[in-house]
Amino acid sequence: MKPSQIIHGLHIMKAIIITQPGAPEVLQLQERPVPVIKDDEVLVRVKASGINRPDVAQRKGNYPPPPGASPDTPGLEIAGEITEVGKNVSRYKIGDKVCALVSGGGYAEFCAVPQGQCLPIPDNLSFEETASLPETFFTVWSNVFDRGKLQPGETLLVHGGSSGIGVTAIQMATALGSTVYITAGSDEKCNFCEQLGAAKAINYKTESFAERIKALTNGKGVNVILDMVGGDYTVPNLQSLAEDGRLVLINTMWGKNTDIDLSIVMRKRLTITGSTLRNRDVAFKSAIAKNLEQHVWPLLSSGKIKPVIYKIFPAEDAAAAHQLMESSAHMGKIVISWQ
Ligand SMILES: NC(=O)c1ccc[n+]([C@@H]2O[C@H](COP(=O)([O-])OP(=O)(O)OC[C@H]3O[C@@H](n4cnc5c(N)ncnc54)[C@H](OP(=O)(O)O)[C@@H]3O)[C@@H](O)[C@H]2O)c1
Incomplete structure (x- = not known):
């Protein structure tokens, strides 16, 4: 050139x-x-x-x-x-x-x-x-650490673990002392994410992530979820959060609208937030x-x-x-x- x-x-x-x-x-x-x-x-x-x-x-x-x-x-x-x-x-x-x-x-x-x-x-x-x-590092810092307030020792679930955002979130949160679970759409993507440091990768096409997260956390749920999916993921996301958990939305690839029972937000003192950079x-x-x-x-x-x-x-x-x-x-x- x-x-x-x-x-x-x-x-x-x-x-x-x-x-x-x-x-x-x-x-x-x-x-x-x-x-x-x-x-x-x-x-x-x-x-x-x-x-x-x-x-x-x-x-x-x-x-x-x-x-x-x-x-x-x-x-x-x-x-x-x-x-x-x-x-x-x-x-x-x-x-x-x-x-x-x-x-x-x-x-x-x-x-x-x-x-x-x-x-x-x-x-x-x-x-x-x-x-x-820059784009994924600024986005992950801003949403996982500033908005989601992820602390060392806490757990993070990242949807789209093999995306640019996902590979950044896995590495950054693991390096800063958190346990990271991810979802991805194939076994190959899941293996790749575990090699990058994810404690467990869930193939969402073959199993329910909400059930798997419940088992992985002894029924407690995770502290923070970074979600780019939205739509029908919202109910299982809220079910997968621990008490005082934080759901952080960065996109709604599966839809902007969803039906949720809001009482779960009160019962578990949840925070639903999100942002665009x-x-x-x-x-x-x-x-x-x-x-x-x-x-x-x-x-x-x-x-x-x-x-x-x-x-x-x-x-x-x-x-x-x-x-x-x-x-x-x-x-x-x-x-x-x-x-
Ligand atoms: N809010 C913000 O400030 C901000 C900033 C940057 C990016 N984002 C968002 O973060 C997401 C990831 O961005 P990226 O650049 O890292 O993306 P990317 O590398 O292209 O990865 C996106 C992944 O999402 C999964 N996916 C799930 N549902 C999908 C659907 N309906 N259509 C396409 N892919 C789908 C796919 O993996 P599977 O095979 O595992 O499903 C895909 O590989 C995007 O939605 C983007 O818009 C938001």
């Missing part, structure tokens, strides 16, 4: 564009102006971009970008080298290697990022590995970055937590990367490379 060119005084880069809502083929490599940074932003020459399920929803037209984000270039996480710094940027300089959470525009050769949403790349990790981290402001995301740098980055540097990459595609093949994600055959993260 050639570096950015100057055409009629504009710096031009390659970017993957959602040309219209639709199937993966609507993603096309086109030219766009290099973003202009604000005073508190850095310009990153992107070496790799992580792919996340919300990008698929955006491509289909079901997840519009928030105000200020690129209207037609998806991508929530990047890694690369800083080529320009804004007037108010104190932490970073040109040439620094960073990975970053962005609210869009990540599938491009250059991306403007608020300095607070950047994290330094640990020496032992590549651009492709670190591009796979993308629409939160820079200050909120920067606060998560600080916590990650303090509590999780040392675990990445020491190798206790590892990026889990399933496949790397060249940027030109972004459509194939989306096809793979939609097949749900992957385990861990999918990344596109600009190198």
